[in-house]
Every structure is written in C-alpha cells, then in structure tokens.
Amino acid sequence: MRTVKAKRDEDVVLPIEVALAPRGRGVARLHRRPLWRAMGALEMLPRWSGTAGALLFLSATLGYALVLGGHGRMVSESLTSAAGFEIAAVKLSGQRETTEFEILEALEIQRGSSLALFDASAARERLARIPWIETVSVQKLYPGTLQVSIAEREAYALWQRGDRLSVIDATGQVISDEVDGRYANLLMLIGHGAQKRGVEIIDDLAAVPQLRPRVRAARLVSSRRWDLLLENGVTVRLPEDGVARALADVAQMDAETGLLSRDITAVDVRLPDRVVVRLTDEAAMRRNAKAGRAGRRSSGART
Numbered sequence: 001m002r003t004v005k006a007k008r009d010e011d012v013v014l015p016i017e018v019a020l021a022p023r024g025r026g027v028a029r030l031h032r033r034p035l036w037r038a039m040g041a042l043e044m045l046p047r048w049s050g051t052a053g054a055l056l057f058l059s060a061t062l063g064y065a066l067v068l069g070g071h072g073r074m075v076s077e078s079l080t081s082a083a084g085f086e087i088a089a090v091k092l093s094g095q096r097e098t099t100e101f102e103i104l105e106a107l108e109i110q111r112g113s114s115l116a117l118f119d120a121s122a123a124r125e126r127l128a129r130i131p132w133i134e135t136v137s138v139q140k141l142y143p144g145t146l147q148v149s150i151a152e153r154e155a156y157a158l159w160q161r162g163d164r165l166s167v168i169d170a171t172g173q174v175i176s177d178e179v180d181g182r183y184a185n186l187l188m189l190i191g192h193g194a195q196k197r198g199v200e201i202i203d204d205l206a207a208v209p210q211l212r213p214r215v216r217a218a219r220l221v222s223s224r225r226w227d228l229l230l231e232n233g234v235t236v237r238l239p240e241d242g243v244a245r246a247l248a249d250v251a252q253m254d255a256e257t258g259l260l261s262r263d264i265t266a267v268d269v270r271l272p273d274r275v276v277v278r279l280t281d282e283a284a285m286r287r288n289a290k291a292g293r294a295g296r297r298s299s300g301a302r303t
Contacts, residue, residue, distance in 0.1 A: 087113045088144035095150045097132040097176075103148060106130060107138075115140050131175050157202065158188040159195040160217075172196040188217035190229075201226050204243045208251045214260065225270075234260055237268040249275075 087109055092100060106126040109118075120138040127136045132152045139147040156170040158179060166174045167183055172195035187205070189198045197220065205212045217229040226243065228236040238246050246269040253259045253275070259267065263283035268276040 086144055087115050087118065087146055090146045090148065091141075093147075093149050095152065097152055097155075098130055098150065102130055103127065103150075107146070107148070109146070115142060115144055115146065118146065155183055155186060157195075157198045158183060158186050159198075160188055160190045161192050161194075168195050168198070170199060172198065187215065189220070190217055191220040193223050194218070194220040201243070204247055207244055208247045210255070211247065211251045230260060232260070234264060235266040236260075237266060237270055239270045239272075242272070246270075 090104065090107065090109065092103060095103065106129070107123050108126070118140065120140060123138045124136055127133055127138070127148070127150070133150055134153045135151040137147075137149040139149075141147055153169045153173075153175050155167045155175060157168055159166050159168045159172075159174070164177070165179050165188075167176045167179055167186075168174055168189075174195075187198070187202055189195055189201075198218075201218045205215060205218075214230050214232070215228050216231045219227045219229060221227055225240040226238045228238065230236065236250055250259070250267060250269060254261075259277070263280045264277050265280050266278040268278070
C-alpha cells in the first residue's frame with residue numbers, strides 16, 4: 001500500500017515532462033514553456049530574438065539576391081549618396097590642351113555617383129590614356145568633391161611623314177594628329193626617324209637665334225644629315241658632322257652679305273673649305289646673259 005507522501009511525489013510534474021506532454025493531456029497548454037527554454041542556455045535569450053533572427057535572415061537573402069542580380073553596386077551608390085557622399089563637384093587643374101569634356105568622359109561620373117565608392121585608381125588609368133596627359137592625380141575630398149590635377153606633355157615640334165602631320169614631344173612621341181595655328185612656330189621635322197633626332201637640330205639652331213626664325217622645316221636625309229628649309233624657299237644643306245659650326249658660318253655670311261636673301265635656291269656647306277651656292281633659274285639666266293654680253297664686248301675690243 002502506497003503512502004500519501006509517495007502519491008504526492010507522483011503528482012509532481014517536471015518542466016521537461018510538461019514540454020513533452022501530448023496535447024490535451026497533462027499540464028494545461030497555457031502553462032507550458034517551449035522546449036528550447038527549458039533546456040539550458042537558450043532559455044536566457046530574450047523573447048524578441050526570434051523576430052530579430054528572422055529579419056536578419058530576410059535581409060541577408062535580399063542582399064544576396066541583389067548581388068546575384070547585379071544590382072548591389074547601384075543600391076550601394078544610392079545609399080551612400082543619400083547619406084551625403086554624392087559627388088557634387090569636380091575641380092580640375094593643370095589642363096591646357098586637354099578639354100574638360102575629355103576629362104569628365106574619362107572619369108565616368110554619373111548622376112548620383114558616390115564619392116565613397118568611386119574608384120580613383122581606375123580613373124587615373126583612364127585619364128593617363130589621353131595623349132596630352134603625362135601625369136595625373138585623382139583625390140577624394142569628402143564629403144563630395146573630386147580633385148583632378150594634370151601635368152601635360154609639352155608640344156616640342158611637328159613631325160611630317162608623307163601626308164601625315166603630328167605634334168610630338170621632346171622624346172619623339174606623337175601627342176596629337178590635330179594640328180592647327182597654335183603650333184605654327186614649332187619646327188617641322190620631315191622624314192621617318194626625324195622625330196627621334198629632332199633634339200639635335202633644334203639645339204644647334206638655338207645657338208644661332210638670328211637664323212632660327214627663318215627656318216621653317218628640317219628634313220632628315222638618308223638618316224645621316226639635315227637640310228634646312230627656309231621660309232623664303234632657300235635650302236641650306238648641312239654636313240653630317242660639325243653642324244653647329246656650319247650654321248654659325250651661314251649666319252655670319254648672311255649678316256655680312258645678305259646671302260640668304262639673294263636670288264638663290266640652295267646653300268651647300270657640306271664641304272669644309274668652300275660654300276656652294278645655287279642660283280634660281282631667273283638669276284642664272286641673267287648671269288649667263290650678262291656673261292655673254294661681256295664676252296661679246298671683249299671679243300669686239302680685240303678685233
């Protein structure tokens with residue numbers, strides 16, 4: 001026969017039994033606790049943790065879907081721009097030959113572009129492809145300004161090969177094929193290979209400033225020597241070596257006798273001991289006619 005105490009102990013319901021009790025039997029449903037609350041540390045979680053977890057899961061799912069669909073960048077741009085980091089101004093400095101349109105096109109800035117997500121390194125690479133630009137710096141000035149500083153190549157000479165004319169720098173690299181009146185004072189280098197040796201003749205001409213303004217072009221002959229083409233049509237044929245000395249001699253003769261302003265087509269200073277001058281056809285005819293008259297007079301005097 002069971003005692004009253006034993007019977008009373010049998011009526012005690014443990015928490016785990018409450019959780020596992022089938023519906024409609026045992027402890028009333030309102031008094032049950034979830035199983036996960038009755039099992040250790042999980043019982044300490046706040047009641048709203050389930051809702052937070054569900055929202056976090058939905059957010060992660062939505063983010064993954066945006067990235068997978070290629071819309072992540074657009075959403076990030078919109079969010080950061082709305083937070084005050086939209087590119088509102090672009091400050092340019094150093095450009096002379098490069099147009100603002102070329103620069104802005106290379107930057108690829110759209111309406112609503114975010115400064116925080118703007119790829120400055122990629123922008124520098126695109127700008128460096130513009131022929132006139134030698135070096136470029138792209139800086140972000142938060143919250144919404146982009147600073148672009150440019151150093152351009154210097155137009156050094158013109159280079160003609162066949163019918164094509166280009167602006168080149170001192171190294172001979174082509175800068176642009178668009179040549180206009182801005183470059184009229186630059187020396188024209190003619191011939192293949194002339195662009196690489198232009199520094200030689202330009203430096204030699206710089207030593208005779210009284211002659212340089214009259215030189216329109218320098219033509220490289222057989223990759224060995226130069227012919228100077230003057231603005232009045234006279235050609236000065238220079239030697240392969242001793243160019244500086246030959247130019248000084250021509251400048252001196254011109255100062256003393258006006259050699260380059262006479263009726264001549266060419267001055268040949270390739271020989272070290274003499275200067276050969278070629279007259280124009282009209283001047284040669286006049287000289288021959290004058291020599292013929294002088295010969296007839298001399299013949300008449302002897303008879």
